Amino acid sequence: MAAGEGESESVRYRVKPMNCPMHILIYAxxxxxxxxxxxxxxxxxxxxxxxxxxxxxxxxxxxGLTMDDAHIFLRxxxxxxxxxxxxxxxxxxxxxxxGLSYRLDLATRPDKKLGTDATxxxxxxxxxxxxxxxxATYRIDQGGGAFYGPKIDIKFNDAIGREWQGATIQLDFxxxxxxxxxxxxxxxRPHQPVMIHRAxxxxxxxxxxxxxxxxxxxxxxxxxxxxxxxxxxxxxxxxAARALHERLRAAGIRSHLDERNxxxxxxxxxxxxxxxxxxxxVGQREAEAGSxxxxxxxxxxxxxxxxxxxxxxxxxxxxxxxxxxxLV
Amino acid sequence: xxxxxRVTLPDGSEKRVPAGSTGADLAKAIGPGLAxxxxxxxxxxxxxxxxxxxxxGAKLTxxxxxxxxxxxxxxxxSAHVLATAVRQLFPHAKIGFGxxxxxxxxxxxxxxxxFGPEDLEAIExxxxxVVKADYPFVREEVDRREAKRRFKDDPLKLERIDDLxxxxxxxxxxxxxxxxxxxxPHVPSTGRIKHFKLLHAAGAYWRGDERRQMLQRIYGTAWxxxxxxxxxxxxxxxxxxxxxxVLGKQLDLFSIQENxxxxxxxxxxxGAMIQHQLRRFIEDTILRSCSCARGTSRCTxxxxxxxxxRGRESRxxxxxx
Numbered sequence: 174m175a176a177g178e179g180e181s182e183s184v185r186y187r188v189k190p191m192n193c194p195m196h197i198l199i200y201a202x203x204x205x206x207x208x209x210x211x212x213x214x215x216x217x218x219x220x221x222x223x224x225x226x227x228x229x230x231x232x233x234x235x236x237g238l239t240m241d242d243a244h245i246f247l248r249x250x251x252x253x254x255x256x257x258x259x260x261x262x263x264x265x266x267x268x269x270x271x272g273l274s275y276r277l278d279l280a281t282r283p284d285k286k287l288g289t290d291a292t293x294x295x296x297x298x299x300x301x302x303x304x305x306x307x308x309a310t311y312r313i314d315q316g317g318g319a320f321y322g323p324k325i326d327i328k329f330n331d332a333i334g335r336e337w338q339g340a341t342i343q344l345d346f347x348x349x350x351x352x353x354x355x356x357x358x359x360x361x362r363p364h365q366p367v368m369i370h371r372a373x374x375x376x377x378x379x380x381x382x383x384x385x386x387x388x389x390x391x392x393x394x395x396x397x398x399x400x401x402x403x404x405x406x407x408x409x410x411x412x413a414a415r416a417l418h419e420r421l422r423a424a425g426i427r428s429h430l431d432e433r434n435x436x437x438x439x440x441x442x443x444x445x446x447x448x449x450x451x452x453x454x455v456g457q458r459e460a461e462a463g464s465x466x467x468x469x470x471x472x473x474x475x476x477x478x479x480x481x482x483x484x485x486x487x488x489x490x491x492x493x494x495x496x497x498x499x500l501v
Numbered sequence: 502x503x504x505x506x507r508v509t510l511p512d513g514s515e516k517r518v519p520a521g522s523t524g525a526d527l528a529k530a531i532g533p534g535l536a537x538x539x540x541x542x543x544x545x546x547x548x549x550x551x552x553x554x555x556x557x558g559a560k561l562t563x564x565x566x567x568x569x570x571x572x573x574x575x576x577x578x579s580a581h582v583l584a585t586a587v588r589q590l591f592p593h594a595k596i597g598f599g600x601x602x603x604x605x606x607x608x609x610x611x612x613x614x615x616f617g618p619e620d621l622e623a624i625e626x627x628x629x630x631v632v633k634a635d636y637p638f639v640r641e642e643v644d645r646r647e648a649k650r651r652f653k654d655d656p657l658k659l660e661r662i663d664d665l666x667x668x669x670x671x672x673x674x675x676x677x678x679x680x681x682x683x684x685x686p687h688v689p690s691t692g693r694i695k696h697f698k699l700l701h702a703a704g705a706y707w708r709g710d711e712r713r714q715m716l717q718r719i720y721g722t723a724w725x726x727x728x729x730x731x732x733x734x735x736x737x738x739x740x741x742x743x744x745x746x747v748l749g750k751q752l753d754l755f756s757i758q759e760n761x762x763x764x765x766x767x768x769x770x771x772g773a774m775i776q777h778q779l780r781r782f783i784e785d786t787i788l789r790s791c792s793c794a795r796g797t798s799r800c801t802x803x804x805x806x807x808x809x810x811r812g813r814e815s816r817x818x819x820x821x822x
Contacts, residue, residue, distance in 0.1 A: 236764030
């Protein structure tokens, strides 16, 4: 029987639906002291969930999920600082990198809950303090938390104003207890850590699905699968076009060469349909000067003539800074 | 002197009104403008029809089109107008559920053949007639036997009645010739629904259960103003152009092979490049703060001694073997 078919020495296996228990096992694999905390375990992992077929939707709701998952094990007194740092990451990713406006909802204890009021008091206060110190605007979703801990839900709007459910920062009092997790405190006695589940993108399927819709397929340069398409006007410029293409590749740019025996207009139109960020046209003049006539996506028929090195440098800068707007 | 009840208004002031007064009476007592604009009333946090007698000591807010909760009521009533129109055109259609949803409403029907675009057009026209007729929405509370009598020809409704607990209040709403088993609330009359559009129809299993029969679900949207409706339809158009399934194909980013398995994404080279760049971004910037990136097993023994597979809702794992 082939591997993966589930029979191995008659033991049956199943694919995992989540990572938390795996990370818990790593935490529990050794003695932890209060000085070791927080222990942060992150993994970009494939998990599988048997979502009902009626709920599946393209990449937005799938059964095979690639999660950017992390679990953080920490002391109660570390919650605020940790959440503060996680909010920094949220701002870096959603705000700074993707230019999204987002909303934070703090979901507090429901009626039926696990853990003492004192634990919840401290956790909720820590979450709210972190939100305040971060200067974030947030709303309180009274009673909206899970029974095992409060959470911060992140929602953001796309380019046409639709709201998307983003990542979650979830505190968990349950699993550390269920798995009997411990650390040795300053008092030399065993204590139970708190656990934070966090995902920033959630799943890469859903996030890429979102990005496709948000950018309408016109990805910023750093994400665009094909960054530049080099177009010789005619066969006479093929060697110069190839040289430009090779130089861009050497500079780490995802360049493609379109030497098809089609008219320039046809090839430009095709590049536009493929939403390629830049098209570099090489005519007689450019071939002689070692330059390219660059058409930036969305700029119509406007062309900017740039020397090869200058063009490559601008592209590199645009990628490095993950710019949302073209630098050429 | 007739008995009075006391109610509290949103500004904290108290008002005395005759016992038996309804939300509509209260709105009228506050002013003719409000009486005209009133759509429903929030009673101690719950939204009620304007026609129900108010309880003593209640905290009340009259809802107008400025209140987001009123929009939900409008959409729920729109679903009833849709069902009213469908029943007029397709008298044998059996009715399922018809709730408000985000940005609109739907209603499920059991019919002999799926609705086509020309059906939707005809139904929408008929809805305009229902709106013109300005039927009041009339609420009645009935006992179980009476409810079953009223819905004797609607098996889906009968099933729903059987599911109701012994202590649950059973209410029905009537507009014109259409009667529905419904909790409400509704706007005062069908004439209040002015800016709506039917969007599309799709198959939907009764109660979302794929072992039950397939119903035909008609989706629609409703708004308080023409501008809101048009703005929403524009956004829908824009969203269609951006649909990731369409662009995913056009740009050769990914596919889903239904014969391999629904919900499993095949990343084509270009889509995989985007995923790769996102992973690099995570690894370069986000994971810097983590002790390590881990790689843990993708599958586990079914009879694992760890009870982690239990206790989390909707996470039923996929079994191998």
